[in-house]
Amino acid sequence: MTHPSDSRAYFFKIDTTIKKIRNVLQKRFNDSGFDLTVDQWVLIDHVARNQGISQNMLAELTTKDAPTVTRILDLLVKKGLVERRMSDEDRRKFNIFLMPEGTKTFEMVLPVVKEIRRQGWGELNEEDYAHFVRIMDSIYQNFSE
Amino acid sequence: MTHPSDSRAYFFKIDTTIKKIRNVLQKRFNDSGFDLTVDQWVLIDHVARNQGISQNMLAELTTKDAPTVTRILDLLVKKGLVERRMSDEDRRKFNIFLMPEGTKTFEMVLPVVKEIRRQGWGELNEEDYAHFVRIMDSIYQNFSE
DNA sequence: GAGCAATTATTAGCAGGCTAATACTTTAAC
DNA sequence: GTTAAAGTATTAGCCTGCTAATAATTGCTC
Numbered sequence: 332m333t334h335p336s337d338s339r340a341y342f343f344k345i346d347t348t349i350k351k352i353r354n355v356l357q358k359r360f361n362d363s364g365f366d367l368t369v370d371q372w373v374l375i376d377h378v379a380r381n382q383g384i385s386q387n388m389l390a391e392l393t394t395k396d397a398p399t400v401t402r403i404l405d406l407l408v409k410k411g412l413v414e415r416r417m418s419d420e421d422r423r424k425f426n427i428f429l430m431p432e433g434t435k436t437f438e439m440v441l442p443v444v445k446e447i448r449r450q451g452w453g454e455l456n457e458e459d460y461a462h463f464v465r466i467m468d469s470i471y472q473n474f475s476e
Numbered sequence: 477m478t479h480p481s482d483s484r485a486y487f488f489k490i491d492t493t494i495k496k497i498r499n500v501l502q503k504r505f506n507d508s509g510f511d512l513t514v515d516q517w518v519l520i521d522h523v524a525r526n527q528g529i530s531q532n533m534l535a536e537l538t539t540k541d542a543p544t545v546t547r548i549l550d551l552l553v554k555k556g557l558v559e560r561r562m563s564d565e566d567r568r569k570f571n572i573f574l575m576p577e578g579t580k581t582f583e584m585v586l587p588v589v590k591e592i593r594r595q596g597w598g599e600l601n602e603e604d605y606a607h608f609v610r611i612m613d614s615i616y617q618n619f620s621e
Numbered sequence: 622g623a624g625c626a627a628t629t630a631t632t633a634g635c636a637g638g639c640t641a642a643t644a645c646t647t648t649a650a651c
Numbered sequence: 652g653t654t655a656a657a658g659t660a661t662t663a664g665c666c667t668g669c670t671a672a673t674a675a676t677t678g679c680t681c
Contacts, residue, residue, distance in 0.1 A: 341597065341605075344612045345494045347539045350668080352487055355619045357669085370637065387659060394492045399637055401661060406636085423646045423659040452486065453618040455611060460486075462607040466600060467489045473598040474500045495638080502639080515667065532629060544667060546631060568629040568676045
């Protein structure tokens with residue numbers, strides 16, 4: 332390998348790592364008795380921090396596409412965790428709110444998620460984090476032109 | 477953020493980056509007239525480099541699960557790119573081979589993929605690559621205990 | 622060698638990522 | 652004000668990731 336980019340390694344490593352993280356999160360959710368997928372959690376997390384957010388905005392913040400947000404919200408509504416309310420100013424939009432059960436879920440799951448984040452990061456330090464962000468952002472940017 | 481792991485950032489960044497890479501690859505495939513998904517390419521790549529490989533082994537090398545490998549191979553067989561041959565020693569196994577069309581596809585797509593890898597890695601250097609590998613492996617390891 | 626456990630691959634079912642097409646609403650242009 | 656363009660959300664259809672259950676074969680143990 333004369334240049335790192337000649338290898339499949341970086342695509343593969345990113346792919347494998349994100350799968351691992353997802354697996355661990357999901358298993359921990361299941362073991363904790365949370366009836367929730369990782370992506371459902373991601374939406375709940377954002378709604379909790381941005382009550383009344385639009386689906387559009389949710390899609391942008393999570394880098395999910397609109398149809399996916401629609402479907403995940405459908406499931407969350409069905410579970411009684413989240414509510415769609417017609418927007419007053421713009422009738423094309425919904426404002427998304429947590430229901431009481433959703434708030435409960437958020438508060439129950441959050442500490443578990445934080446613990447997993449800590450576990451994953453382990454002994455890596457601030458400098459590592461800076462490298463990590465720089466490299467990831469760089470790859471992203473290199474593909475955004 | 478007192479500690480990087482307190483933020484959603486690293487999970488999110490990895491997730492977003494891999495999505496970006498996949499999108500760029502797929503779009504470039506489409507624009508080049510390749511009738512191929514990214515994951516179908518990944519399997520072709522591995523079969524090309526390991527003719528006769530078993531599905532099991534393919535799953536391991538690609539970190540895909542067995543049902544996914546089965547389905548992707550079904551599509552590749554349907555497209556005439558790949559062939560399943562009964563293994564002589566173990567009749568539970570298939571040996572996977574590229575068909576002539578598959579080899580053609582491999583040789584046609586590979587340079588495009590290499591070019592995209594190069595583009596993504598951009599001006600990052602060997603040292604960055606070392607950091608990248610170390611951090612990713614570390615996260616993976618922290619979740620494998 | 623009979624019976625049981627492990628291995629290999631498949632099927633079915635749910636969830637999420639993507640594109641394309643559609644319905645509805647708002648905004649802009651004339 | 653009417654019409655055209657843009658924005659918001661949904662639906663449908665394909666592909667992939669995951670789990671659980673199944674079928675077929677092999678290997679192990681007695």
